[in-house]
Structure formats: C-alpha cells, structure tokens
Amino acid sequence: MKLAIIASLCTALLPGFVQAKNKPEEVTVYSSRIEQLLKPTLDQYTRETGVKINLLTDRGGSLTERLNAEGKSSPADMLITVDMGNLWNAAEKGLLRKVDSPVLNANVPDYLRDPGQRWYGLSKRERTIFYAAGRVDPKNLSTYEDLAQPKWKGKLCLRTSKQTYTQSLVAMLIAKHGEAKAEQIARGWVNNLATDVFTNDASLLKAIAAGQCEVGISNTYYYGRILSREPEFGQQVKLFWANQADNEGGAHVNLSGGGVTTHARNPEGARKLLEWLSSQTIQTAYTHGTYESPVNVKADSDPIVKAWGQFKASPLNAADIGSKQAQAIRLLDRVGYR
Template sequence: MTFWKTALCAGAFGVATLAQAQPAPAAVTVYSSRIENLLKPTLDQYTQQTGVKINLLTDRGGSLSERLAAEGKSSPADVLITVDMGNLHNAAERGLLRRIESPMLNANVPANFRDPQGRWYGLSQRERTIFYAPGRVQPGQLSTYEDLADPKWKGKLCLRTGKQTYTQSLVAMMIAKHGVPKAEAIAKGWVANLAGDVFTNDNSLLKAIAAGQCDVGIANTYYYGRILSREPDFGNSVKLFWANPGANQGGAHVNLSGAGVTANAKNPEGARKLLEWLSSEGVQTAYTHGTFESPINTKAKADPIVQAWGKFTPSPLNAADIGSHQAEAIRLLDRVGYR
C-alpha cells in the first residue's frame, strides 16, 4: 500500500509539474491608432479569457504605418489597428499587411467592409452623415451630400477641414461613385456654400450648428453620440439626417476602424485569433458601446444611443475601392480650394 501510494503521489506530482511547465501562449503586439482607454479594456478581457498577453503601442495612424515601414523585418508588431479606410488601404498597398485566410472573419465582417485580398478587416462602422438645426431646417429640405453643393445652401454649410482623413474619404467615395469631374463639381459647390472657416474637428462643427453659425453640416455620428451622452438635450438643437436615403440615392457613407496582421508578424496565428475574437458578436457589442460607433458584425447590438437614430441605407461601395481613391481626393480638394 505504501509503495502504490508513493507511486500515485509521484505520478500526480509529475502531471502537475508537466502542467506547470507548459509554455504560456505567445504574446501579441498591437500597434493601434485608437484611443488607448477605449481599446485597452477590451484587450485586457482577451488576456483574461485566453491567457495571451497583449503588448499595446498607440500613436497616430500615419505615424504607425511609417514606424512599421522603418522597422521592416525587425518590427515587433503583429497587428495594426487603425481608423479610416484610406489608412487601411495605404498600409496594405505599401506591403505592411499580409493576406490571411479566415472563414470566421469573412462570416463576421460584411464583404464591402473588408479588403478583397484579405489584408484587413473592418472592426467598427463610423457613419458620416448630415446634421441640421431643426428650428432653421426641415428634414424635407434635406436629401444627399450632393445636394449640399446647391446654391440654396450658400452661407449655411459647415464642413470639416480637407486636411482630415474623414473628409478625404468622403470625397474619395464621391470619386468612386461619380468619377472625378462630377466629384470635383460637388466639392467646389460645398466650398462656395461654406458659412465660414472649416472646422478642425466634428465636435466643434456640431456645436457651431447649435450656436447658429450654420444651419447644416457633415460629421461622423460618433461625435454626436459623445455629445448626447453628456448633454441629452443637445438633440433638441441639432438633429441627424441619414444622407442619400434608399439604394437609388447610393446610401450614407460609412467609414471604418479596422485591423490587419502585419507583414512581418512574429505571431501571425495569435494575431489572426485576436482579430477573429474582436469581430465576434459579443465582443463587438462591448467594442462599440460607449464609443457610439456601429458594430461591424450585424448580429451585435449597437449602443442604445446609436439605436435611437434608426436604420439607414449604407453605401454598398467597397471600402477598399474608396480607399484606393484617397490620394486622388486629396489632389481634388486642393484644386477646389477646400482647405
């Protein structure tokens, strides 16, 4: 009995020792241009669930791409998370992202919100639409982005600077939809209708509509959501209108935050698994609640503030196609004097 007890104890001890000796899952290094305090809690949850450590470095999207390019094969980054379809497209075209095969990502992310070559995938939607002052503009007067170039809006339009990627992507969408000549005419009309100087951020633009500096403007919905979360009555002064309603009008412009596995990833398998997890239904709800973006996964529930804006028709244009016109859009904006 003593022998068998000793043997069993030794065997149990050996199993425990082997279990303790198992290597920890390889860490995943993430370069991200998203605000750290919005992203880190989600990544911490992934670590708690999987045991995978996440090394996070945050900076501006353009700076991160330049860093990846400069680091080359010595880069520690496994994942690039950035905002704007132009940044995603440019990173892919520069060879900074690799193609990955993932049936799960293909199922979770609609085809028009991912790269056709599998180099990047959208993780949240950032709709850019029309906002107006209800006391001075009626919803029936509004229709499309294109209509805001009409002289009837002269001196009434607020816009964000053309130096910002969100403006550039909207114009890139116009180029993809209409071609350069018509897109240029639209942008020229916008400039002619400006109520004053362009704004450096959408928050100031929305506040300007409320203050009566202009009657109508174009902004990202999540800025509106942020204001409403702090000032619920702001919705009485500024309201949202879904641009280009219906498929015949082309639908509202949807920008993205998204991610890809880096070309020189040391842990590409771990990177792919992280992206799959981020695109899953339950995580998408957490990823977008409080940011006032819309989930990329259509099964996930949006934040209640976002849900209150109602359903809309998104543009069916592929995000990669829009991103490919970004450089052309910048040149167009310069030509029409959109500063």
C-alpha cells in the same frame, strides 16, 4: 546513483518546463485607436485567454511609417487603425498579410473588408448630414451632393480637408461619380461655406447649435458623445441619413479596422485576436460607449446609436474608397477646400 539524481532533477523541472512550453505567446498590437477605448477590450482578452497583449499607440500615419521602417525587425503582430484610407495604404505598402479566416469572413460583411483579406473592419463610423432643428426643414435635405446647390450658400459647415474623414468622403464621391463630378460637388461645398472649416466634428456640431450654420457633415459618433453628456442637444441639432432614396447610393460609412502584419512573429495569435474582436459579443462591447456601429450584424448597437434608426449604407467597398484617397487630396487642394 547519478542516474537517480538526474531522474529526480528532471521530475522536479518537468512541470515548469511544460508550463513554459504551453504558455500562450504574446501579441503585440500597434494601434491608432484612442487607448482608453481599446485597452479595456484587450485586457478582457488577456483575462479570457491568458495571452498578454503589448499595446503601442500612435497616429495612423506614424504607425504605418514605423512599420515600414522596422521591416522584418518589427515586433508588431497586428495593426489597428482608423479610416479606410489608412487601412488601404498599409496594405498597399506591403505591411499587412493575407489572413485566411472563415470566422472573419462570416463576421465582417464583404464591403467592410479588403478583397485581398489583408484587413477587416472592426467598427463602423457613419458620416452623414446634421441640421439645426427648427431652422431647417428635413424635407429639404437629401444628399451630400445636394449640399453643393446654391440654396445652401452661406449655410454649410464642414471639417478641414486635412482630416482623413473628409478625404474618405470625397474619395467615396470619386468612386461613385468619377473625379470630374466629385470635383464639381466639392467646389459647390466650398462656395456654400458659412464659416471657416473646423478642425473637429464636435466643434462643427456645436456651431450648428449656435447658429453659425444650418447644416453640416459629421461622423455620428461625435454626436453620440455629445448626447451622452447633453441629452438636450438632440433638440437643437438632429441627424439626417444622407442618400437614402433608391438611386442615391446610401450613407457613407468609414471604419476602424485591423490586420495581421506581414512580419508578425505570432501571426496565429494575431489572427485569433482579430477573430475574437469581430465576434458578436465582443463587437457589442467594442462599440458600446464609443457610439460607433458594430460591423457584425448580429451584435447590438449602443442604445444612443440604436435610437437613430435604420438606414441604407453605401455599398461601395471600403478598399475601393481607400484607393481613391490620394486623388481626393489633390482634388480638395484644387477647389480651395482648406
């Protein structure tokens, strides 16, 4: 009789036990990406897989500090952050683990990922030259380096040196030319400033349109955001792909990217999510409406981005540029770039 009761209870409980056992583990993501740009994509992953995503959003530096302080007790399985300097710094602090993934290696070009496989780019953020249409002949434009020449004195707009995008651009120049030449270029930029530096690229682009300066350097996705609301802005300010001649290296490309945390409780789930984010279909969705470019070469760019045409990107590895960020900050301070 007792055996029959036990058997009956086991039969009743077994479906629930199996369901709990087979339930996908949750993935906790720490992200410095703007939440409304990322959450819809993560919600789609939950709908497709049943995996719940716990999302915590904060600034990139704060998340790195938090991961470092939490150590082994951290609930984070994945870090998503913007700028190659932040990615490199997180990896060098031992906060990201190596991920062996043929899928990621196939989806993300080698120059857009860590050689140690600790992080992978998820979207490209090109930083190039913009100019006032009608006031600047694009035939007179060429390179970032050329903007340091005296012919641009009083005509250049730049973003503050406190911003990681400025620091990574200068880090790219250090990786390309060495510190002495990079310092000479940055000093020339400072000498050519038309006005105080800007706290964001949108204000910089608007300043070009308003006649405060004739040329400037900005991330392309800020331009895309403005064009999506004000298509006529493209008649006032135009994009010029920098450094396109054979000996000039190519336009600077920054990243948003991600990696699996060292103390991840669900590293397998984090790896699968990272692979999914790098896939062709999701890369298209991930970058449409953000005006970034997909890292997966098979993915389609947003129509606004596609209209800017093909360009040659700098082949320098993102990790090599990220490693020069501290040097870039010191260099910017020396030349009086605020």
